[in-house]
Amino acid sequence: MAAITMKNIVKQYGDGFPAVNDVSLDVRDGEFMILVGPSGCGKSTLLRMIVGLEDITSGEMRIGEKVVNTVAPRRRNLSMVFQNYALYPHLTVYENIAFPLRLAKRSDEEVRRRVTETAKLLELTEHLERKPANLSGGQRQRVAMGRAIVRQADAFLFDEPLSNLDAKLRGQMRTEISRLQRRLGVTTVYVTHDQTEAMTLGDRVAVLRKGILQQVGSPRELYEQPVNLFVAGFIGSPSMNFLPASVDGTFLETPIGRFDLRDERKASAVGDRDVVLVGVRPEDFEDASLVSEDKRAAGALVRVHVDVTEWLGNEQYAYVPYEAPRELADQLRELSRELDSDQMRTQAVVSLDASSLITAGDEAELWINTSRLHIFDPATGENLTRDEARVTELADHATRVREAQRRAQRPDAPRTERGAPPGRRRAAAGAGRVRGRRPRGRWRRWGGSGGSRAGGGSWRCRRCSPTGGRAGGPRRRPGTSRRSAPSARTR
Amino acid sequence: MESTRASRFRGRGPESQGAGAKKAGAKEGGSQGVGARGEKSLWIAASVLILVWTVFPILWIVMLSFKRPGEIGNSRGFLPEHWTWDNYRTVFRTDLFTSALINSIGISLIATFVGVVFATLVAYAIARLEFPGKKTILSFALAIAMFPVVSLVGPLFNLWRDVGLYDTWPGLIIPYISFALPLAIWTLSAFFREIPWEMEQAAQVDGATTWQAFRKVIVPLAAPGVFTAAILTFFFCWNDFVFGISLTSTDSARPVPAALAFFSGASQFQQPTTAICAAAVVVTVPVIVIVLLFQRRIVAGLTSGAVKG
Numbered sequence: 001m002a003a004i005t006m007k008n009i010v011k012q013y014g015d016g017f018p019a020v021n022d023v024s025l026d027v028r029d030g031e032f033m034i035l036v037g038p039s040g041c042g043k044s045t046l047l048r049m050i051v052g053l054e055d056i057t058s059g060e061m062r063i064g065e066k067v068v069n070t071v072a073p074r075r076r077n078l079s080m081v082f083q084n085y086a087l088y089p090h091l092t093v094y095e096n097i098a099f100p101l102r103l104a105k106r107s108d109e110e111v112r113r114r115v116t117e118t119a120k121l122l123e124l125t126e127h128l129e130r131k132p133a134n135l136s137g138g139q140r141q142r143v144a145m146g147r148a149i150v151r152q153a154d155a156f157l158f159d160e161p162l163s164n165l166d167a168k169l170r171g172q173m174r175t176e177i178s179r180l181q182r183r184l185g186v187t188t189v190y191v192t193h194d195q196t197e198a199m200t201l202g203d204r205v206a207v208l209r210k211g212i213l214q215q216v217g218s219p220r221e222l223y224e225q226p227v228n229l230f231v232a233g234f235i236g237s238p239s240m241n242f243l244p245a246s247v248d249g250t251f252l253e254t255p256i257g258r259f260d261l262r263d264e265r266k267a268s269a270v271g272d273r274d275v276v277l278v279g280v281r282p283e284d285f286e287d288a289s290l291v292s293e294d295k296r297a298a299g300a301l302v303r304v305h306v307d308v309t310e311w312l313g314n315e316q317y318a319y320v321p322y323e324a325p326r327e328l329a330d331q332l333r334e335l336s337r338e339l340d341s342d343q344m345r346t347q348a349v350v351s352l353d354a355s356s357l358i359t360a361g362d363e364a365e366l367w368i369n370t371s372r373l374h375i376f377d378p379a380t381g382e383n384l385t386r387d388e389a390r391v392t393e394l395a396d397h398a399t400r401v402r403e404a405q406r407r408a409q410r411p412d413a414p415r416t417e418r419g420a421p422p423g424r425r426r427a428a429a430g431a432g433r434v435r436g437r438r439p440r441g442r443w444r445r446w447g448g449s450g451g452s453r454a455g456g457g458s459w460r461c462r463r464c465s466p467t468g469g470r471a472g473g474p475r476r477r478p479g480t481s482r483r484s485a486p487s488a489r490t491r
Numbered sequence: 492m493e494s495t496r497a498s499r500f501r502g503r504g505p506e507s508q509g510a511g512a513k514k515a516g517a518k519e520g521g522s523q524g525v526g527a528r529g530e531k532s533l534w535i536a537a538s539v540l541i542l543v544w545t546v547f548p549i550l551w552i553v554m555l556s557f558k559r560p561g562e563i564g565n566s567r568g569f570l571p572e573h574w575t576w577d578n579y580r581t582v583f584r585t586d587l588f589t590s591a592l593i594n595s596i597g598i599s600l601i602a603t604f605v606g607v608v609f610a611t612l613v614a615y616a617i618a619r620l621e622f623p624g625k626k627t628i629l630s631f632a633l634a635i636a637m638f639p640v641v642s643l644v645g646p647l648f649n650l651w652r653d654v655g656l657y658d659t660w661p662g663l664i665i666p667y668i669s670f671a672l673p674l675a676i677w678t679l680s681a682f683f684r685e686i687p688w689e690m691e692q693a694a695q696v697d698g699a700t701t702w703q704a705f706r707k708v709i710v711p712l713a714a715p716g717v718f719t720a721a722i723l724t725f726f727f728c729w730n731d732f733v734f735g736i737s738l739t740s741t742d743s744a745r746p747v748p749a750a751l752a753f754f755s756g757a758s759q760f761q762q763p764t765t766a767i768c769a770a771a772v773v774v775t776v777p778v779i780v781i782v783l784l785f786q787r788r789i790v791a792g793l794t795s796g797a798v799k800g
Contacts, residue, residue: 051696052695052696053692053695053696072695073692073695073696074695074696074697074698074699074700078696079696079697080693080696082689082692082693084687084689086687086689086690086692086693088690088693088694088708088711088712089712090711090712090714099694099697099707100697100698103697103698103699103703104698147693147697151698
């Protein structure tokens with residue numbers, strides 16, 4: 001195990017285009033780091049530079065204490081899971097997993113022992129003699145993971161490992177990866193463009209844009225305290241609404257209405273700017289008729305024209321079109337294109353309670369939780385209202401979460417292995433439940449408190465997993481699905 | 492063979508369908524069903540014609556090889572009047588033929604082995620590496636393949652006599668390799684290009700050196716390509732007549748195709764036709780058997796399942 005330290009890493013291709021530009025990133029020992037960003041942001045290139053498949057143009061890459069800039073991939077002692085798995089089709093599953101050990105000239109006995117162990121962990125035991133061509137997508141994925149974990153590598157690298165699986169399987173594998181990483185405690189760098197993966201798996205998430213590192217922090221920090229427009233828009237689904245606003249004292253004049261900021265810190269952060277962008281998350285809106293009096297006073301009320309509503313059962317989306325000044329509209333469109341969404345019109349997406357009776361085409365009164373909104377400088381995109389105190393608090397919290405997880409995993413690990421290895425629970429069904437009672441009870445205790453995350457849990461990608469995020473989602477393993485939520489693990 | 496032929500026919504669908512439709516259209520306004528049926532029977536007829544065209548000569552030779560030497564010219568039947576193994580006995584009793592057979596097998600196998608090993612290495616470099624002169628190598632290889640063999644035989648004859656390679660195994664193996672290489676290189680580099688880069692990178696991350704990655708991952712994956720190249724090279728060497736007859740003079744290196752021309756039969760009073768036919772069958776059968784055996788191997792895509800499916 002080792003930390004990975006990147007210092008001013010630059011990758012320039014032959015035509016001088018910098019795919020990765022001056023990235024400095026510190027992956028701590030045992031940490032689960034996610035690299036995320038829209039396509040073409042350089043995240044995969046960065047990963048391939050860590051593993052040694054791409055040359056580093058300039059900068060310094062350290063694994064542990066060693067500078068590895070010119071070290072061949074095979075000498076870096078890292079293992080990697082490729083996007084298309086890159087299994088060896090001419091070898092059986094057993095030999096695929098055994099491949100790194102065979103190259104390291106381990107004894108047959110040791111190879112057999114370790115491959116069997118790994119196969120058991122990943123539930124591949126009955127497939128060991130088959131060829132990869134005869135396996136399903138999920139099984140191939142597990143074989144690729146088996147090949148990565150079978151030897152004691154210093155770090156695991158994942159390059160969008162789940163992007164070839166269907167949505168349901170992706171959810172299962174996500175928890176599987178999370179469980180494995182926590183259990184093995186190996187430094188992991190994971191590249192993805194999927195928000196849910198980024199948010200649920202990572203201890204910390206690094207957001208990249210056009211080869212430049214934007215922000216590194218815990219998922220909650222990225223969601224609650226983004227440093228700029230890009231991070232704010234990229235994290236969260238549906239993404240944050242950006243409303244152009246002209247400033248009038250403590251009042252903001254937005255296309256959907258005029259409201260009071262009610263926050264001196266934020267008001268002073270605006271300074272003498274005339275025009276700003278106000279960022280409001282969809283869930284910070286609510287149908288005013290459903291908001292209690294005292295809560296109502298803490299926010300602002302606006303009257304808007306609702307264009308379309310989408311009722312999803314557990315929540316409801318409303319779309320509010322608005323007119324934006326030309327130059328700001330262009331900027332917003334550019335941003336949305338960069339975020340791979342390419343929104344045609346300027347509209348606010350509003351998430352309402354499912355019981356709201358707002359109808360499309362009508363005027364509606366909405367309540368905005370002004371304490372949660374952010375104000376951005378339209379010229380630089382910088383977040384003017386980032387709360388440093390809160391950032392520190394969140395960072396401390398993330399550290400505590402991480403430590404608690406590690407503590408919980410260590411004493412648990414041997415017991416689970418003897419009783420019912422988590423991976424085998426599915427197969428062991430009833431029997432495993434009885435034998436593995438103790439660890440399960442613990443999980444449940446953590447999982448059980450997950451209900452209290454209410455507000456904090458809203459960063460889940462709602463659109464892609466309307467049920468996946470709920471307790472009853474992946475019906476096969478209710479326990480594990482809850483376990484995947486970091487905030488649930490904290491308490 | 493049948494399956495590849497069928498798919499090739501299917502691949503040519505559009506044009507033939509046009510013809511079929513035109514034909515049907517003349518009759519009754521061209522409904523799709525009639526067009527397809529007409530097209531199918533047309534293709535069956537064509538296949539049978541081609542099959543007869545190619546198989547008939549072989550069958551004829553086989554039949555001749557089972558006839559008694561005196562039968563030719565006396566009776567006209569396609570089938571032999573009296574089936575006999577005499578010709579085969581004669582053939583294998585003749586030193587000329589047995590030594591030629593050994594020469595042919597030895598020379599072809601060595602040339603194939605050396606050629607394929609070289610071609611594999613060259614093709615891998617061409618498929619994977621960027622280096623100056625890559626285009627030149629490829630175009631030179633193609634140029635050699637285009638070169639008329641006959642024009643080289645004269646100079647080679649003189650050269651080989653001077654350096655002492657005339658009428659020796661190496662004297663045949665060397666030109667065979669140089670003429671078989673281009674084809675093998677082109678076939679193999681196409682195969683190597685099909686293998687995803689990730690395979691190799693995965694092997695490298697797993698701890699393999701470049702050579703180990705090549706030997707343990709790339710070569711096994713390119714096995715169908717290597718087989719194809721090997722078989723093509725082998726046939727080229729096995730079937731060659733021009734070099735065989737020009738660069739040899741005795742039993743020490745003369746291959747079968749050349750030896751057949753020197754065949755004299757069991758006695759000088761008989762036409763050697765039936766014996767030559769028997770010898771021809773003996774050298775043709777292994778080729779057919781090899782093709783039938785390895786065709787499935789060649790066609791089978793070993794790479795399926797390497798990446799997501």
